[in-house]
Amino acid sequence: MSVYFNDQFVNNEEALLHVSDLSIQRGYAIFDFFRTVNGVPLFMEDHLDRFYASATAMHLTISKSREEIRNIVQELLQRSSLSEAGIRLMLTGGYSTDSYHPAASNLLITCNPVKTATANDFEKGFSVITYEHQRQLPHVKSINYLMAVWLQPLLKEKQADDMLYYNNESITEFPRSNVFIVTADNKLVTPAHNILYGITRKNIIKLAADIMPVEERNIPVEELLTASEIFLTATTKKIIPVIKINDQPIGNSRPGPVTAKLFERFLELEKV
Amino acid sequence: MSVYFNDQFVNNEEALLHVSDLSIQRGYAIFDFFRTVNGVPLFMEDHLDRFYASATAMHLTISKSREEIRNIVQELLQRSSLSEAGIRLMLTGGYSTDSYHPAASNLLITCNPVKTATANDFEKGFSVITYEHQRQLPHVKSINYLMAVWLQPLLKEKQADDMLYYNNESITEFPRSNVFIVTADNKLVTPAHNILYGITRKNIIKLAADIMPVEERNIPVEELLTASEIFLTATTKKIIPVIKINDQPIGNSRPGPVTAKLFERFLELEKV
Numbered sequence: 001m002s003v004y005f006n007d008q009f010v011n012n013e014e015a016l017l018h019v020s021d022l023s024i025q026r027g028y029a030i031f032d033f034f035r036t037v038n039g040v041p042l043f044m045e046d047h048l049d050r051f052y053a054s055a056t057a058m059h060l061t062i063s064k065s066r067e068e069i070r071n072i073v074q075e076l077l078q079r080s081s082l083s084e085a086g087i088r089l090m091l092t093g094g095y096s097t098d099s100y101h102p103a104a105s106n107l108l109i110t111c112n113p114v115k116t117a118t119a120n121d122f123e124k125g126f127s128v129i130t131y132e133h134q135r136q137l138p139h140v141k142s143i144n145y146l147m148a149v150w151l152q153p154l155l156k157e158k159q160a161d162d163m164l165y166y167n168n169e170s171i172t173e174f175p176r177s178n179v180f181i182v183t184a185d186n187k188l189v190t191p192a193h194n195i196l197y198g199i200t201r202k203n204i205i206k207l208a209a210d211i212m213p214v215e216e217r218n219i220p221v222e223e224l225l226t227a228s229e230i231f232l233t234a235t236t237k238k239i240i241p242v243i244k245i246n247d248q249p250i251g252n253s254r255p256g257p258v259t260a261k262l263f264e265r266f267l268e269l270e271k272v
Numbered sequence: 273m274s275v276y277f278n279d280q281f282v283n284n285e286e287a288l289l290h291v292s293d294l295s296i297q298r299g300y301a302i303f304d305f306f307r308t309v310n311g312v313p314l315f316m317e318d319h320l321d322r323f324y325a326s327a328t329a330m331h332l333t334i335s336k337s338r339e340e341i342r343n344i345v346q347e348l349l350q351r352s353s354l355s356e357a358g359i360r361l362m363l364t365g366g367y368s369t370d371s372y373h374p375a376a377s378n379l380l381i382t383c384n385p386v387k388t389a390t391a392n393d394f395e396k397g398f399s400v401i402t403y404e405h406q407r408q409l410p411h412v413k414s415i416n417y418l419m420a421v422w423l424q425p426l427l428k429e430k431q432a433d434d435m436l437y438y439n440n441e442s443i444t445e446f447p448r449s450n451v452f453i454v455t456a457d458n459k460l461v462t463p464a465h466n467i468l469y470g471i472t473r474k475n476i477i478k479l480a481a482d483i484m485p486v487e488e489r490n491i492p493v494e495e496l497l498t499a500s501e502i503f504l505t506a507t508t509k510k511i512i513p514v515i516k517i518n519d520q521p522i523g524n525s526r527p528g529p530v531t532a533k534l535f536e537r538f539l540e541l542e543k544v
Contacts, residue, residue: 015291016289016291017288017289018288019380023299026421027414059425090291136408136419137418143297145299145300146299147408149365150300
């Protein structure tokens with residue numbers, strides 16, 4: 001598998017960073033991730049928007065133009081011959097001379113086989129727990145997943161599939177997914193603030209617009225208990241119903257009708 | 273310069289991690305750092321204690337015993353011929369197969385020339401700003417310095433040397449240093465909770481014990497303004513007086529007598 005590393009294509013085994021890179025020294029780096037359907041990148045422009053915005057927010061510079069990145073992605077896809085690939089754009093703080101201040105960023109673009117959620121994953125749904133935590137610089141897709149990785153043993157212990165973060169008594173997001181609820185009065189609601197703005201989230205908001213009222217606003221933790229449906233959205237997970245929160249069943253522990261309808265529409269969207 | 277990388281000594285240029293390492297993918301790694309004085313490691317056992325404790329807290333395993341690490345450090349020091357060296361112990365989340373769950377950790381130990389604070393740095397002191405932030409898993413010396421690195425442009429703009437974090441209206445620590453204040457009633461006080469327990473901090477608490485009462489407790493932000501002296505402690509900075517906070521002078525903008533006394537005692541301690 002080829003990897004694009006700064007100015008060249010290298011073999012995967014050669015995608016190596018020196019330990020002085022600020023990603024390794026101080027966890028300072030950003031990334032973005034999208035996938036292809038039948039060899040065609042899905043929502044790539046949205047992901048590029050976010051990648052450049054993350055870089056700017058982190059005071060980092062991407063040495064390539066969007067057009068150059070599009071071409072690199074095409075080249076990686078051709079070399080890989082994958083029809084369903086995951087493309088990861090990575091930009092680090094670079095080889096810092098003092099282990100603290102950023103230097104010229106290292107840019108890496110990888111292309112690997114990707115496993116997306118299946119109809120079976122959708123039917124099964126997710127059992128989740130809530131956890132009080134606020135991601136730092138939430139609008140930025142940084143590599144800071146310290147809490148998410150650290151909490152994996154807790155998830156296992158609780159036999160949960162993921163944790164829904166909350167902060168100041170409002171829910172925000174999952175470590176790698178956004179959250180939506182269908183309220184008691186039949187509105188689709190998703191948190192507005194302190195989150196990473198997901199590309200799937202954006203598409204779901206659009207797709208739902210002619211089905212029901214959609215609101216972006218604070219969602220108090222206790223509102224989860226009166227929700228008729230809850231689901232999460234992410235690039236590889238697409239839409240996954242949340243059927244249990246902290247051992248409390250949601251709806252009738254089955255994917256709800258709104259979730260199913262949006263899933264159907266989303267699958268149509270990604271075919272185009 | 274040699275680097276110890278898993279089971280061997282390699283040249284610095286060969287200290288390379290594959291991008292699949294969880295430090296690069298998810299900022300998941302720990303480290304510790306100590307220095308030598310005349311070729312002798314300073315407070316190494318304390319740093320090893322903390323390194324092993326950080327690993328345990330992060331569910332990571334160090335594949336070497338303390339005795340093995342001591343021997344590796346000695347070998348690196350001999351190879352480097354440095355009398356004043358900085359030793360960095362690094363342990364990462366390893367080459368993750370799914371970019372999310374830890375694998376066998378990579379262990380790296382580097383030995384480089386180190387610049388410590390001078391008598392002139394002590395005389396000059398630090399001008400600092402306060403900033404509301406709480407480090408995640410504060411007792412763990414993880415590589416998560418996202419906010420610290422991100423805030424560097426703000427420091428520059430404010431012409432400040434460092435930022436003192438506070439949370440819930442109490443001060444905690446600097447990104448890489450602990451804080452002490454001499455109170456209006458002549459006690460030495462340092463925050464007790466939500467901090468990384470520095471090795472220099474520990475030594476200062478001991479050294480101060482026969483000079484004045486020492487307390488570890490919460491310090492409200494407003495107590496900074498009534499402090500007669502403030503200083504920070506860290507491995508390479510040793511002790512640096514804080515002479516200004518948010519443009520407010522502390523003491524008479526000069527190192528205070530308690531700070532000077534402790535600095536003198538600390539310099540004696542590191543000679544032994």
